Amino acid sequence: MSGATPVATGPAPLPQVLPAGRLRRAVRDGLLVARRDVSHWVREPQMILWGLAVPIVTVLLFAYVFGSGIRVPGDGDYRDFLMPGIFVQTMAFGIGETLAAVQADSAKGVTDRFRTMPIAPSAVVLGRCLAAMLYSTASLGLMVGCGLAIGWRWRGSAVDALAALGLLLLLRFALLWVGILLGLRARSAEAANAVFGLLYPVTMLSNAFVAAELMPGWLGTVVEWNPLSSSITATRMLFGNPVGTATSWPGENALVLSVVWPLVVTAVFLPLAVRAFRGLSR
Amino acid sequence: MRVRHGPGQQGILQLLTAYANFVTRSPYSVQSGVLMRGSGVDGTAIEASGLVKRYAGAAALDGVDLAVRAGTVCALLGPNGAGKTTAVRVLTTLLRPDAGTARVAGADVLRESQEVRRRIGVSGQEPAVDEILGGRQNLVMFARLLGYRPAAAAERADALLDRFGLAGAGAKQVKHYSGGMRRRLDLAVTLLLAPQVLFLDEPTTGLDPRNRNEVWAAVRGLVAGGTTVLLTTQYLDEADRLADEVVVMDEGRVIAAGTPAALKARVGGERLEVVVRDAADLAAATAALAEVCDGPPEVDADAGRVGGDVARPVAALGRVLSTLTAAGVEPTDIGLRRPTLDDVFLRITGHRTGPRPDRAAEVADGTEGTDGAEVAA
Numbered sequence: 001m002s003g004a005t006p007v008a009t010g011p012a013p014l015p016q017v018l019p020a021g022r023l024r025r026a027v028r029d030g031l032l033v034a035r036r037d038v039s040h041w042v043r044e045p046q047m048i049l050w051g052l053a054v055p056i057v058t059v060l061l062f063a064y065v066f067g068s069g070i071r072v073p074g075d076g077d078y079r080d081f082l083m084p085g086i087f088v089q090t091m092a093f094g095i096g097e098t099l100a101a102v103q104a105d106s107a108k109g110v111t112d113r114f115r116t117m118p119i120a121p122s123a124v125v126l127g128r129c130l131a132a133m134l135y136s137t138a139s140l141g142l143m144v145g146c147g148l149a150i151g152w153r154w155r156g157s158a159v160d161a162l163a164a165l166g167l168l169l170l171l172r173f174a175l176l177w178v179g180i181l182l183g184l185r186a187r188s189a190e191a192a193n194a195v196f197g198l199l200y201p202v203t204m205l206s207n208a209f210v211a212a213e214l215m216p217g218w219l220g221t222v223v224e225w226n227p228l229s230s231s232i233t234a235t236r237m238l239f240g241n242p243v244g245t246a247t248s249w250p251g252e253n254a255l256v257l258s259v260v261w262p263l264v265v266t267a268v269f270l271p272l273a274v275r276a277f278r279g280l281s282r
Numbered sequence: 283m284r285v286r287h288g289p290g291q292q293g294i295l296q297l298l299t300a301y302a303n304f305v306t307r308s309p310y311s312v313q314s315g316v317l318m319r320g321s322g323v324d325g326t327a328i329e330a331s332g333l334v335k336r337y338a339g340a341a342a343l344d345g346v347d348l349a350v351r352a353g354t355v356c357a358l359l360g361p362n363g364a365g366k367t368t369a370v371r372v373l374t375t376l377l378r379p380d381a382g383t384a385r386v387a388g389a390d391v392l393r394e395s396q397e398v399r400r401r402i403g404v405s406g407q408e409p410a411v412d413e414i415l416g417g418r419q420n421l422v423m424f425a426r427l428l429g430y431r432p433a434a435a436a437e438r439a440d441a442l443l444d445r446f447g448l449a450g451a452g453a454k455q456v457k458h459y460s461g462g463m464r465r466r467l468d469l470a471v472t473l474l475l476a477p478q479v480l481f482l483d484e485p486t487t488g489l490d491p492r493n494r495n496e497v498w499a500a501v502r503g504l505v506a507g508g509t510t511v512l513l514t515t516q517y518l519d520e521a522d523r524l525a526d527e528v529v530v531m532d533e534g535r536v537i538a539a540g541t542p543a544a545l546k547a548r549v550g551g552e553r554l555e556v557v558v559r560d561a562a563d564l565a566a567a568t569a570a571l572a573e574v575c576d577g578p579p580e581v582d583a584d585a586g587r588v589g590g591d592v593a594r595p596v597a598a599l600g601r602v603l604s605t606l607t608a609a610g611v612e613p614t615d616i617g618l619r620r621p622t623l624d625d626v627f628l629r630i631t632g633h634r635t636g637p638r639p640d641r642a643a644e645v646a647d648g649t650e651g652t653d654g655a656e657v658a659a
Contacts, residue, residue, distance in 0.1 A: 032426050039423075040414045043455065109410030113471070116374050118399040119427050 026120035033114075033127020034134070037101075041135075051097060052139055055090045056146055059083075062209055063150045073211045076242020080155075083147040084164075084235035085208025088228055090143050091172040092203050094136055095179040096196035102128065102183025103192040111184070111277070121278050129176055136172040140165065155240030164238035167258050171231050174262035177269035184276040208232055211244035212251075224248045227261040234258035326385075327352040327479050327510035328373060333382035335368050335534075342368040343379065344534035350512060350527070352478075355505055357525035358514040361627070365534040366514035367407070370483050373512070374404045387478045387510075403477035407484050409468035411456050417467050418443060418452035424471050442470040446500075462493035469500060480504060482513040486520060498524060518622055522546070530626060538630050549621045549629050554598050555589035556606070557615040564588065567613065570605040574598035586614075 041048055062070075062082050072081045105111045114124045144165075154161040186192045205219075206228040212220040223229055224246070233254035236243045243251075250257055328350040335343040343365050350356040358366045371377035373386055375395040384391045387401035411420050421439035430438060443449045446466040456464060465485070472480065482501070486494040501511055501524055515521055521528045522542045530538040530545070538545065554574070556567045564581065567588045571579040575590030575598075582588070592598040595618045606613060 029427055032423065036412065036415070036423055039419060043414050043416075108413065109406045109408050110412060112376055112406060113404070113410040113424075114427075115376055116399055116402065116404040117424070117427060118396055118429075123427075 022120065026123050026126060029119045029123030030126030030130060033124050034130035036127070037131035037135070048135075048139075052142060054093065055086055055139075055143055058089070059086055059143075059146055059150065062086075066209070070210055071214070072242050073213055073245040074242055076244075077151075079147075079150055079152050080239075080241040081211075081236070081244075082209065083143075083152040084239060084241055085206070085232050086147070087140065087143055087168050087235060088171065088206070088232045089203045089208055090139060091136065091168050091231075092175060092228060093196075093199055094132065094172050095175045095182070096192075096199055097135070098128070098132055098176055098179025099183040099186065099192050099195055100189070102180050103186045103189060106184060106186075107189065115278075122274065125180065125274055125277050128180060129173075132176050132179075133169065133173065136169060140168060152241075156238060160238040160240070164235045167231060167234055167238065170259065170262045171228075174265040174269070177266060177273045180273040181269055181276055184273070202226075203228060206232060207244070211246065212248070213244055213246040220246075221248075224250050227257070227265075230254045230257035230261055325352045326350065327354075328356070328384075328386050328512060330369075330373065330384035331382060333369065333372055333384060334380045335365075335372065335377065336380055341534045343372070343382075346382070346531075346534070346536055348373075348384075348529065348536070350510060352510050353505065353508050354526040355501065355511040355513065355524050356527045356529060357521035358512065358529050358531055359516070359518065359521045359626070360514075360531035361516060363533075364531040366531055367483055368534075369531070370404075370481050370512070370514060374402060374481050375399060400475070401478045403472035403475065403480045405468050405472045405480075405482050405485060407487065409464035411464065411467050411471060413457040414455060416453050416455055417448050417459070417463075420456060420467060421470060421474065425474050428475055430474075438474060442473065446470045462489060462496070465489060465493065465497065466500075469497070473504075477509065479510045479512065482511065484514055484516070487516070518626060519620075530630065532627065532631055538626075545626065546621060549626050551591055551593060551621075552595040553589055553619045553621060553625070554592045554595065554602065555587060555615070555617055555619055556602065556613045557585065557587045558611060559586060559614050561586065563611045563613075566609045566611045567606065570602045570609070570611075573605065574601055589619075592618075 059082070063079050067078045067082060070078055072078050102111075111124075115121075154164075182195055183192065186195070205223055206226045207223055208228070212223040212229065214220075215223060230250055230253075233243055233251055234257070235241075237255065326349055328348055330346060330348040333343045333346040333348075334341060346365065346369055348356075348369070358369060360366050368377065372379045373384055373391060375391050375398050378392065386398045389397035389401065391398050411417075412423070415423065418439050421442055422435045425435035425438050426432065440449070440452075443452045446469065448463060448466060448470070451459065451463060456467065459467065469485075485497050485501070489497065498520075501513070505511055511524075513520075513524065525542060528538075528540065528542050528545050529536055538548070540548075554571065556571060558564060558567050561583065564583060564586065568579055568581055571588050571590050574592055576593060577590065579588050579590035599616070599618060603616060606616075
């Protein structure tokens with residue numbers, strides 16, 4: 001500590017502000033913010049491992065324990081049926097990760113610090129988005145590896161398989177904005193945890209693990225209309241995995257719905273999240 | 283779109299409310315004004331007029347005017363809930379006021395918020411640094427965001443680590459820092475751009491005396507270099523030591539302003555208090571104090587306490603003690619006391635510090651951030 005001597009005084013050693021357009025500046029700042037998350041992973045890789053433990057354990061449980069007793073309508077292989085559900089669940093759980101990270105930043109005052117700095121207002125949100133998509137792509141890759149290890153295969157063309165991965169990342173992108181908004185609005189870490197707990201039943205109330213046609217009538221309807229079910233069915237179709245035998249409207253239009261739902265969610269939540277970040281409605 | 287709900291109801295209603303706000307409110311109100319660079323026309327670094335901020339009907343700010351000359355320290359003094367932090371949040375572009383205008387370092391906080399952000403440093407009540415990263419990583423990241431090129435950012439980070447005595451802890455994760463170290467790192471981040479105006483929200487709350495002295499020394503050093511400082515505090519002592527001007531706030535209003543000397547003159551200097559066990563001795567104690575006090579002594583019969591302001595404290599103490607001894611009265615306690623924030627409040631407002639119970643409930647609701655009431659209104 002400097003005692004009585006001046007600390008960083010006089011004419012500011014003016015930073016060499018990059019001569020760039022606003023968009024370029026926003027992208028540059030966004031990359032810097034995203035790099036912060038990457039630094040977190042380097043500093044504390046155990047956080048990633050814990051995050052991936054849940055889906056991996058779920059795969060093992062369903063492939064080897066529950067799966068032995070679950071039938072796939074139309075006589076498909078259960079592990080082929082299961083993995084697309086796991087992929088979608090992994091993407092859905094991403095809400096929880098985003099929410100927890102955003103909430104922690106708000107609670108620590110880091111969000112306010114960003115907001116009092118002369119950086120592009122969109123940069124922090126953009127950086128969060130970049131980091132989350134990077135993380136999700138990596139974890140999706142790991143889950144694909146996990147699936148291959150237990151005997152899951154894609155049976156269709158490579159192009160269709162890539163399209164399936166694209167659909168999954170589109171879902172994650174849409175849910176990102178829900179996570180950011182809830183994270184900015186959550187009053188405490190406990191509230192953030194509660195939302196994480198809610199994700200379980202929501203992902204379970206889909207056709208991820210059991211086909212909707214095997215459930216009681218009313219429940220089957222709820223499950224069929226769960227937007228996550230559309231993503232799961234569409235992913236199964238593109239991977240050439242069994243989709244069951246149901247003939248419901250959402251099931252037959254799964255491919256379209258799996259694109260429409262995320263776009264609707266993004267259209268609603270992206271502006272809300274950006275606005276909440278800028279704090280203009282408070 | 284109209285949404286009505288109580289302040290406690292959140293969740294889906296909040297989403298609706300956020301959407302309603304999004305649709306119905308324009309982000310910036312347009313005001314006429316001339317864009318000025320640097321500090322204001324007459325060397326005013328912070329000028330605010332008529333700031334109002336309401337939460338669910340309760341005013342967190344109820345018409346606040348402020349004027350802080352460039353290169354001085356202004357202390358916002360007041361108890362919890364007085365509106366100090368709300369005022370700082372408005373002045374640092376974090377919060378939009380419902381009414382009023384403010385200029386900081388010559389830029390309008392509403393219309394030129396980005397310009398204001400270029401000229402200020404903000405340190406909140408809690409150190410706002412990344413806990414997982416190291417101290418140096420924090421400084422480099424924020425410096426890069428502020429526009430420093432990589433080499434310049436590293437250089438600036440090292441210089442600040444050195445100045446704040448953190449050079450040896452630069453690589454360590456911030457979550458392993460002590461409270462004082464976090465505070466110092468937070469200040470270092472705040473000073474990356476060498477701000478014209480520095481905002482410190484309760485900079486020494488929760489610090490031990492040694493760390494408190496370090497923060498005070500840092501603030502004095504900055505002011506010597508020409509920085510304007512606005513700090514909030516609950517301690518009269520802190521305001522006295524640091525500030526050129528003290529602004530006393532209560533219930534969202536400025537209730538007094540002036541130099542620390544003027545404020546203390548208003549409250550009175552040191553206070554001499556005598557406590558006696560027997561009610562019968564109260565009269566003798568009151569008489570003894572009346573001889574030395576500036577005005578008639580205040581008597582608290584229930585507590586057996588008599589007190590009054592004294593101009594020459596030590597002489598007064600000796601004289602009262604000898605008078606009481608001569609009268610055969612042995613006080614259970616006698617002593618000199620410096621005026622506290624509580625005394626300031628009692629003199630100016632007639633009530634003690636701390637929001638009144640009814641008021642406290644309103645303010646507590648307000649800080650929960652209830653957009654709904656604003657939409658319904």
